[in-house]
Amino acid sequence: MGKPHKDVADRVFEELLGQLATGHWLPGERLPPVRRLEAMFHTSHLTMLKVLRHAADQRLVSIEPRRAATVREGVVERAARLLAVRQADLHNRRLAVLIPDRYLPLQPNNVLGITVNVLVDEALRRGLAAEVVQWPLLDQVSFVQRFTAQGYAAALAVSFLSGYLTTLHLLKEQKFPVLLVMRQVPSLDLPWVIPDSYGAAQHMAKVLADLGHRNLCMVGRAHDTLFSRFDFQHDGWMDYLKESGLIRTCSFPFYYVRLYDNDLFIDPIFDHPNGPTAVVFEGGTLCADFLGKKRFAHLRIPQDVSICSFNWMPAGPREVAAPPITAATFDPAEMARATIASVEAMIAGHRDPGNATVPMTLHVTDSIAPPMGDQVHIL
Numbered sequence: 001m002g003k004p005h006k007d008v009a010d011r012v013f014e015e016l017l018g019q020l021a022t023g024h025w026l027p028g029e030r031l032p033p034v035r036r037l038e039a040m041f042h043t044s045h046l047t048m049l050k051v052l053r054h055a056a057d058q059r060l061v062s063i064e065p066r067r068a069a070t071v072r073e074g075v076v077e078r079a080a081r082l083l084a085v086r087q088a089d090l091h092n093r094r095l096a097v098l099i100p101d102r103y104l105p106l107q108p109n110n111v112l113g114i115t116v117n118v119l120v121d122e123a124l125r126r127g128l129a130a131e132v133v134q135w136p137l138l139d140q141v142s143f144v145q146r147f148t149a150q151g152y153a154a155a156l157a158v159s160f161l162s163g164y165l166t167t168l169h170l171l172k173e174q175k176f177p178v179l180l181v182m183r184q185v186p187s188l189d190l191p192w193v194i195p196d197s198y199g200a201a202q203h204m205a206k207v208l209a210d211l212g213h214r215n216l217c218m219v220g221r222a223h224d225t226l227f228s229r230f231d232f233q234h235d236g237w238m239d240y241l242k243e244s245g246l247i248r249t250c251s252f253p254f255y256y257v258r259l260y261d262n263d264l265f266i267d268p269i270f271d272h273p274n275g276p277t278a279v280v281f282e283g284g285t286l287c288a289d290f291l292g293k294k295r296f297a298h299l300r301i302p303q304d305v306s307i308c309s310f311n312w313m314p315a316g317p318r319e320v321a322a323p324p325i326t327a328a329t330f331d332p333a334e335m336a337r338a339t340i341a342s343v344e345a346m347i348a349g350h351r352d353p354g355n356a357t358v359p360m361t362l363h364v365t366d367s368i369a370p371p372m373g374d375q376v377h378i379l
Helices: 008-021 034-041 045-057 075-088 111-125 140-148 162-173 197-210 233-244 267-271 284-291 332-347
Strands: 094-100 129-135 154-158 178-181 192-195 216-221 254-257 278-281 306-310 326-330 356-358 360-363
Touching: 008 034, 008 045, 008 075, 034 045, 045 129, 075 111, 094 111, 111 129, 111 154, 111 332, 129 154, 140 162, 154 162, 154 332, 162 178, 178 332, 192 197, 192 332, 197 216, 197 233, 197 278, 197 306, 197 326, 197 360, 216 233, 216 284, 233 254, 278 284, 284 306, 326 332, 332 356
Parallel strands: 094 129, 094 154, 154 178, 178 192, 192 356, 216 254, 216 278, 278 306, 306 326
Antiparallel strands: 326 360
16 A cells, blocks of 8 residues: 555645644634635635535534534544644554444434544544544445545444445455444454444343343344344344243334334334333434333333333433433443454454454343232243
């Protein structure tokens, strides 16, 4: 891989980094309007917009419609680190964090946003210039051609779906170092780092069973069956129900919600005469949607139903009265340390640094309790 050539946007971004690193604009301040920035950096309107979007992806600024960009907290240190690494050794220390375009802009309070933010900070702390790169679903062949010419030493492929596999296949063919994060694809034989959601689901099911629950339900969205079974909560969940015999007493062992069903149609679960005494949501967003629906406000938690979830709960108003939710989470700092350690090994020439599984912790709260009265069925 030769010395990378800086295009205009890359040059302008580096100049913007210099301004931010020296405190020219402080946290909370708004940058000048785009037209003024174009003149300051001697560039076109489209290039300046591209640079600002990239700066937002790197958590340097926040962008709102029809308003000037706002400088974020911690920008001086973050910009200085990123600038120092880029200027010291672009060829060996640039790391691309590939994020599917459907997930951008990143939401700061969900699992993906938090994980990526911590990953980027850990990379910078270890002397890697980590940059979020938008990963397009369409025209992936052209994307790979452009991407591999930009001088990155390695890439992290984060939380992708099967539609993005063309990119990974092409990068592997070119022997470009790629580490999968929060996903694994055995058929591609690429190294990965994932949370142990399989084990966490089994632990969660056991805790509920030990409380006396015999009619359990997990609610989740349809997923890509291409990925390994140990990457998904529902496999650990279903395996536990089968192995324990609880599968025979569950009215809805697993309830699928359509991928883009914003209405969260799970009414049959609660309308059923033998409805579950405990419901586990496969993701924090699903649980938050449930808590935000007025039509479920009559349910008492945990008196009528115990509620659990995976991962962080997004902030927002609740319609359903509930105590803090019992949740299984992984430590994003631990995920970041394992990820960056693996990618550093790859940059050093070890194409296969091995795989890593980050444990998940179950935080038990008052949202779960033994089932009431005659709802308990002893096997």
